[in-house]
Amino acid sequence: MKIVVPMAGRGSRLRPHTLTTPKPLVKIAGKPIVHRLVEDLAAMSDDKLEEIAFVVGDFGKEVERELIEIAESLGAKGKIYYQDEPLGTAHAIYCAADSLDGNVIVAFADTLFKADFTIDRSQDGIIWTQRVEDPSAFGVVKLDEEGVITDFIEKPQEYVSDHAIIGIYYFKEAEKLKAELKYLIDNNIMNSGEYQLTGALENMKAKGTKFKPGTVDHWLDCGNKEALVHTNRNYLDFIKDQDLISESAKLNNAVIISPVYIGEGVEINNAVVGPYVSVGKNTKISNAVVQNSIVQEYTVIAKVNIENSVVGNYVNYVGRAKDLSIGDFTSVKE
Structure with a gap:
């Protein structure tokens, strides 16, 4: 085949x-x-x-x-x-x-x-x-x-x-x-x-x-x-029975609401993530709420409340809540 x-x-x-x-x-x-x-x-x-x-x-x-x-x-x-x-x-x-x-x-x-x-x-x-x-x-x-x-x-x-x-x-x-x-x-x-x-x-x-x-x-x-x-x-939802949280992820005072995917090297501090969130490798989320969204790799998100969003790779987003579609290498600060 x-x-x-x-x-x-x-x-x-x-x-x-x-x-x-x-x-x-x-x-x-x-x-x-x-x-x-x-x-x-x-x-x-x-x-x-x-x-x-x-x-x-x-x-x-x-x-x-x-x-x-x-x-x-x-x-x-x-x-x-x-x-x-x-x-x-x-x-x-x-x-x-x-x-x-x-x-x-x-x-x-x-x-x-x-x-x-x-x-x-x-x-x-x-x-x-x-x-x-x-x-x-x-x-x-x-x-x-x-x-x-x-x-x-x-x-x-x-x-x-x-x-x-x-x-x-x-x-x-x-x-x-x-x-x-x-x-x-x-x-x-x-x-x-x-x-x-x-x-x-x-x-x-x-x-x-x-x-x-x-x-x-x-x-x-x-x-x-x-x-x-x-x-x-x-x-x-289709793959929720699989182990979708990497062993190398660091979760500190984090509330994770399944189903979620959390990749290698992810750090989540003082944040709520999920349900229906995918977080790419080496991304950092702190003091935030992220729901029903995709956050790609090597990105920093802090002090935000986002949902229904797509955030690209190498993004630095610190600010207020938005419905977002942010491409790669973007920097946003409040």
Whole structure:
């Protein structure tokens, strides 16, 4: 089994945090979004995970090394491919053409999910969906009476289906996908100025590939600050039975309200932290109340009362209560 993760976009809706960190590497409950994603994908398969291929932009060698380490932590080989221009979903996947053979999961690093199943490898292909109230914002699928996907529709303006595609796909023979992606690009077949994956899926379906829908229990967005805080909250609920407080954390006169994640080297003095708070390594919190928030690494927070907030890395924040989204290397004092 291989996993291909297109993740070249920087995530403009999550600025200022993505000005210094690519969105898939922003941390949720102590791990990058993309790390959480591939962990959950690996758990879906009974097969050995051979390779994780990441399709990136110009993120730099340090980011690439981190991605390789994520793959290796799951016992897989990591590969890096590049998408130099944002030319659509089909183009992004085709950038990893050399990895498109055999059993492959394609997962866009925009969202996280939770589900309780393993992949049925007898299926030609599986496209994971979830029912939504407003299908016009998503690509959707239509199903026949036997539960086979009959149509793919990009952001329908009139109601045709509420089964939204969440961006995770399984292909039994990824060579067929590669051939159809190549066909779109070689013949310059675009939709709204981009090469769309749904075009390749339609061609595969027309040639006999049967796609079945898969469903997830939870589909979690990481697109903006509010969504990131909500996803952190949900993820902490999912993993609350794990030991989420590092042994190296120093807690002095601290009230910790679970679920929380507290990383290595964290110091908390005269403070209330939680519920639903993630604190990155070597961060210091004192004389503060922090609830339902993400505080990243090497940050200092003092004399504040914050909630529903995201505070970046290397931030020095001393002041009054706010609903915050503060990027890396910021200094704020009252």
